[in-house]
Amino acid sequence: MNTTMKKAFVVLTTVSCLMGGASIAAAEQVEIMPISAPITAVPISAPIEAVPISAPVYEIGHSNLLPSVRVYGQAAKIEEKRILLENNNENDALSSVIVNISEDTRILNAVTGMPMKLEDIRENETLYAYVGPAMTRSLPPMAHAELILAGIPADFAVPTFAEIERVTRGEDGSVVIGTNRDAEFAVTADTTLSPYLTMNIITPEMLVPGQKVLVWESAAIDGEQAANVADKVMVFPYGYKGYVSANLDGISVNGDKVELSEGEAPFAKDGQLMLPLRKVAEALGYEIKWNAETRNIEVVSGEDVLYSLKLRGTEVTTADGETRELRAAAALEGGNTFLAADDLIDLNEIKYVEQ
Incomplete structure (x- = not known):
């Protein structure tokens, strides 16, 4: 090894030793800080509550x-x-x-x-x-x-054409009709009720959901408008076979609650509200019959078959022989046949009323 290389080796060795010594010295000066207080668990301030499962979701298209x-x-x-x-x-x-x-x-x-x-x-x-x-x-x-x-005169209050959605009857005999125009009208003892083109007598009891009416509001009294008080109501022929309200808690047909057994309660399935066919049909005055030859369930009015369907069928046959596809297949639960509410409304030509 020549003289120059020896000198370089000595210098590098010396530097390494000095750095190593510094590192050791630094390590010896590190102090371990004591934990000033014991670690305590954080208590849960309140018990965790179970989130309730929401009711089954369904939608009635009508x-x-x-x-x-x-x-x-x-x-x-x-x-x-x-x-x-x-x-x-x-x-x-x-x-x-x-x-x-x-x-x-x-x-x-x-x-x-x-x-x-x-x-x-x-x-x-x-x-x-x-x-x-x-x-x-x-x-x-x-x-x-x-x-x-x-034939509208100048400054004349044009009557409102509407369909009745709900009827509120007071114990004093008062009647308030709510309409699909987001307007309510009070029918009083002074309100004139008249039929359209017939001689029939119209009474407040005949004002039911689904009824189409033409309403003239009362004229001004002492310079002020008697708001939403009907002066005259013209009643048009009823366009439905009845009206129904339904949800998971029960069914009413034409304003009367339908008595249901445990196996006849409505339920939700695949987004549809399923209702017992027999109970709804009988509440409307129809009969349910079993045709052993065709193996069809028949809904009958007098001697006429209104419509028929198979057990758990996906189609229905109407009185004119037309075949329609159901929104949801007929369900058999507890020995009872259920149809989707929208299908029952269409097949029976009834008005759906929100509860």
């Missing part, structure tokens, strides 16, 4: 049906089967709409409620129309008219 839409304006153009209504309200999404007229459309005088003809409507006359919620995407949109009010 509770979401949209009512007819009220439109108004001047009859800008009158044709054989349609009227173009226009108004000057810039904030009205339907300031211009084509109203289609069919044989089912009622055209009534807004003051008397008596029928009118299309030929009686004058051009530029102000009209109020109640049209179906389904409209075309054309400009202007087109919709079918269920009812048109014409």
Whole structure:
């Protein structure tokens, strides 16, 4: 080893020893800090509560049906089967709409409620129309008219066409009808009740959910409006075979509670509320029969079979021989056949009423 390499080796060795000594010295100076207090467990301030399982979820489609839409304006153009209504309200999404007229459309005088003809409507006359919620995407949109009010005097309070959703009857005989127009009307002893185009006598007891009415509110009293008090109510022919309310707690048909045994209680399945077929049908005045030949359950009114279905079937056959697919397959529970509420409502042509 030459002299230069020896000197380098000595220097490196010396530096290493010095660094090692410094490290040891530093290590010897490290103090272990004592724990000042014992570690204690953190107590749970309150017991953990079990989260309750929510009730089964279901939806009744008939509770979401949209009512007819009220439109108004001047009859800008009158044709054989349609009227173009226009108004000057810039904030009205339907300031211009084509109203289609069919044989089912009622055209009534807004003051008397008596029928009118299309030929009686004058051009530029102000009209109020109640049209179906389904409209075309054309400009202007087109919709079918269920009812048109014409012959409207200036500053006249146009009556409201609505369907009754609920009826509240007081012990004093008072009646308040709630409608699908988000409006309630009090029917008093002074309210005139009249049928549409018949001589039938109408009583407050005949005002039930599903009934379509035309309501004139009372005139001003001492300069003030008697809000939501019906002066006159015109009652149209009933369009349903009855009405039903139902949830997991029970069923009522035409306002009467249906008595159910333990095996007949409603239940939710696959998003549907299932109801006992026999109990609902019998509450409506029908019979349930078993056809041994076809192995069908039949719902019968008198001698007529209204509809029939297989046990646990997914289809139903109506009186005219038409086959429909059910929203949910018929269920057999505890010896009882259950159908989805929406299927029972359609098949029996009844009105669903929220409880």
